[in-house]
Amino acid sequence: METVTETLTLGAIETSLGRLLVGATENGVAHLSFKDTPGTRARAVKRAGLPVVDDPGRTAEALAGLADYFAGKSLTFEVPIDWRLTSDVQRKVLTTLYEQVPYGKVVTYGELDRLSGLNVGAQAIGQVMGSNPIPVIVPCHRVVAANGLGGYSGGSGVEVKRWLLTLEGSVPATLDWDPDQGPTAP
Structure with missing residues (x-):
């Protein structure tokens, strides 16, 4: 009997936000780093707990989707997701977000709590967003506070969130906004 070992493949892409790292298993995308x-790379491998193999085909769809997203050519990601790095609560909330909050739309932390049916409160939803292992693809940037943008733990912080929401048309662009250049430090 042959033993099947699950593995992780890493791939990267240059974007307006810098070089993003994507990790995929046989089941789908499991990781994205800014x-x-x-x-x-070492943290992604340690967190997944899987041996790394060279299989560029496994990350190709996610990388192509990211290229299209940043070029404004694609409004959705339709890649399989491997939720192994999430708890049951995280999986429920992030799956709800991935499936129900489309490009160009935002939802508050409280609204996402209600949509997910968990009734854990806005603060808990914020913690789930902060621990999202697959940002951008699983669009935690689309979750905002009831009174403003809220926080963002991806990339360089809230300015990345603002930039992504501007790209999607959820936040009006400032005169100096450039889709080919990521956010600059204040």
Whole structure:
């Protein structure tokens, strides 16, 4: 009897936000980092707990989807997701977000709590967004506070969230906004 071992493949893409790192298993995308460095690669591998293999075909669909997203050519990601790095609560909330909050729309933390049917409160939903292992593809940037943008733990913080929401048309562009250039530090 042959033993089947699950593995992780890593791929990267240059975007307006910098070089993004994507990790995929045989089941789908499991990881996305806003940086592609030896350190972020090592953390992705450690977190997944899987051996790394070279299988570019496994990340190709996600990388192509990211390229299209940043070029404004695609409004949805239709890649399989491997939820292994999430708890049951995270999986329920993030699956609801992935499936029910489309490009160009935003939802408050409280509204996402109600949509997911968990009744855990807005603060708990914010914690789930902050621990999302697959940002951009699973669009935690589309979840905002009832009184403003709220926080964002991806990339360089809330300015990345604002930039992504501007790209999607949810936030009006400022005169200096450039889709080919990511957010600049204040």
